[in-house]
Each structure stands twice: as structure tokens, then as C-alpha cells.
Amino acid sequence: MSLGIARPAYSQPSSLPLRTPPGPEDPARIRAAIARAPLFAALPISAIEDLTSRVQVRRVAVGATVVTQDEPGDSMFVIMSGRVKVVIFGESGREVTLSILRPGDSFGEMSLFDGQSRSANCVAIEPTSLLALSREDLLRHLAAHPRTSMNLLGEMARRLRRADETIAQLALCDVNERLIHRLVGLAREEGAQSPDGLVVRRRPTQQELANMIGSCRETISRAFNQLARDGLIIPRGRSLVVTPALIEKAEKRKAA
Ligand code: CMP
Numbered sequence: 286m287s288l289g290i291a292r293p294a295y296s297q298p299s300s301l302p303l304r305t306p307p308g309p310e311d312p313a314r315i316r317a318a319i320a321r322a323p324l325f326a327a328l329p330i331s332a333i334e335d336l337t338s339r340v341q342v343r344r345v346a347v348g349a350t351v352v353t354q355d356e357p358g359d360s361m362f363v364i365m366s367g368r369v370k371v372v373i374f375g376e377s378g379r380e381v382t383l384s385i386l387r388p389g390d391s392f393g394e395m396s397l398f399d400g401q402s403r404s405a406n407c408v409a410i411e412p413t414s415l416l417a418l419s420r421e422d423l424l425r426h427l428a429a430h431p432r433t434s435m436n437l438l439g440e441m442a443r444r445l446r447r448a449d450e451t452i453a454q455l456a457l458c459d460v461n462e463r464l465i466h467r468l469v470g471l472a473r474e475e476g477a478q479s480p481d482g483l484v485v486r487r488r489p490t491q492q493e494l495a496n497m498i499g500s501c502r503e504t505i506s507r508a509f510n511q512l513a514r515d516g517l518i519i520p521r522g523r524s525l526v527v528t529p530a531l532i533e534k535a536e537k538r539k540a541a
Contacts, residue, residue, distance in 0.1 A: 310342040318365040318416060324391045324436050325363075332430040339422040343415045351393075351415065352407035358396030360417045364388050367413025371405050372496070382496040384447075385410070387475065394437065397423060455499055461508045462538060463498040468518060469535040472527035481519060481526045488525035 316337045319325050325336065342365070345351055351362065351369065362369075364386055371383040371392060383405055386392055396403050397420045418426075427434050454463050476483025489497070495505045512518045517534065519526035 340416040361393040365414040482528040
């Protein structure tokens with residue numbers, strides 16, 4: 286689904302270093318990255334070796350568009366390092382962030398299976414290393430290693446669950462509740478334990494939070510500042526502490 290004009294601030298695929306020949310890469314590093322990815326969890330060694338022989342390493346700069354919405358898809362990707370944002374641009378350049386993907390996460394598989402164009406844009410938000418697997422190589426691998434198909438189905442089911450949760454929240458929860466849910470989610474996904482709570486090293490901007498939960502920056506700013514005044518979150522330099530009190534509040538609301 287395209288919501289209109291797209292891809293304002295990011296570089297176009299033609300400027301991507303995706304087509305530059307990959308540098309020499311240690312196969313052990315590639316193997317380790319494959320084995321770490323949930324998509325390839327619990328595969329036999331033979332399947333890991335097969336994938337290692339098929340993938341190519343791609344390095345992309347921050348801001349580069351790896352996958353462009355509405356274009357045909359010919360490869361899927363696994364993140365070795367860095368982060369990638371899955372985003373849809375609306376008219377007037379507004380963004381909806383569908384997901385922030387981290388090392389081990391994969392993307393770009395949907396168009397390979399349904400033969401349609403890319404469903405969203407995938408943009409590197411940090412310098413990122415990727416493993417790229419072409420459609421032909423993926424299909425050959427799946428034919429020889431059906432266990433990977435089961436993993437793929439599991440990943441798709443998880444994503445659908447998350448999307449269902451987001452739809453329900455948009456319909457049932459106010460902005461404040463959605464913000465609390467997202468902050469607690471971020472803390473669980475990438476927070477480090479500290480005496481005050483879970484520390485998210487790189488605090489998302491208020492605009493980024495707005496894009497994630499379908500709101501606008503001004504509304505998020507008010508809700509965010511109130512949570513900080515209530516001592517439920519602690520902005521600390523570029524990081525953010527999500528306190529146990531906020532986590533408890535989110536859990537109580539879920540149970541209610
Ligand atoms: P594809 O459609 O080939 O290209 C865009 C990719 O974004 C898509 O495959 C998925 O891998 C990924 N994607 C689309 N929607 C979501 C979502 N809601 N959550 C996470 N990833 C997504």
C-alpha cells in the first residue's frame with residue numbers, strides 16, 4: 286500500500302553502496318551472524334554452511350535506503366550490525382515507523398514470496414552491515430532445508446501478532462498509553478540494567494516516538510514531559526532511563 290509521495294530525506298537506491306563489490310569478509314563472522322539470527326535459529330550445521338556460501342556482505346551508510354517501497358524485490362537481508370528502520374511515508378512527508386530492526390533481524394522477504402512490490406522502505410539509521418540473500422538463492426536453500434521455511438513462518442507470525450497489537454492499540458488506547466507501551470517495549474528490547482531502571486542508550490527523539498505510535502511531536506512532547514515530571518522516566522544525556530514504576534504501570538494497564 287502506498288500512501289502517496291515518499292522517501293523525502295533519504296538517499297535513493299542508485300546512490301547506495303549496495304552494488305559496490307563487498308570487501309573480504311571473514312566466513313566465521315558471516316557464519317556467526319547467520320547462527321545468531323532468529324530466522325536461522327536451531328538450523329543444522331549443513332543449513333548454516335549452505336547459507337554462508339550463498340550470502341553477500343553489504344555495507345550501507347547511515348541514511349541509505351536499502352529497500353524502496355513499491356519497487357520490485359530481488360533480495361532479502363539479515364542485519365549483522367547497525368539498525369534499520371521500516372517506514373512508510375505519507376503525503377506531506379509524514380512518516381509511520383513500522384519497526385526498528387536490530388542485529389539478527391531480517392527484512393525484505395515479503396516481496397520475494399508474494400511477487401508484489403516492496404511493502405515499505407527500509408532505511409539504515411546507523412552505519413549498517415547486512416547479509417544479502419538473493420531470491421534464487423533463498424528458494425534453492427528452502428528447497429534443500431525446509432526447516433528454514435518453518436522459521437520463516439514463525440517470524441511472519443510474530444510480525445503479524447505485533448501488527449495486530451499495534452492496530453488494537455491505535456483503536457483502543459490513548460496517546461499516553463501508547464507512549465508508555467512503546468517506551469517499555471524499547472527498554473525491554475535494548476535497555477541495560479541499572480539501579481534506576483532499564484537504560485536505553487540512544488533515546489529516540491520526540492518526532493521518532495511520534496512516528497512510531499501514530500501521533501505528532503507536540504502531543505508526544507507533552508506526554509513525555511509529564512512522564513518525566515512524574516519520575517516514571519529519567520532523560521539522562523542522550524539516553525533514557527525507564528523506571529520499574531513505569532514498567533509496572535504498563536503491566537497493570539495490560540492486565541486491566
Ligand atoms: P518487503 O515487502 O520485501 O520489503 C519491505 C520489508 O519491510 C518487508 O519485505 C518486510 O521485511 C519489512 N516489513 C514490512 N512491514 C513490516 C512490519 N510491520 N514490521 C517489520 N518489518 C516489516
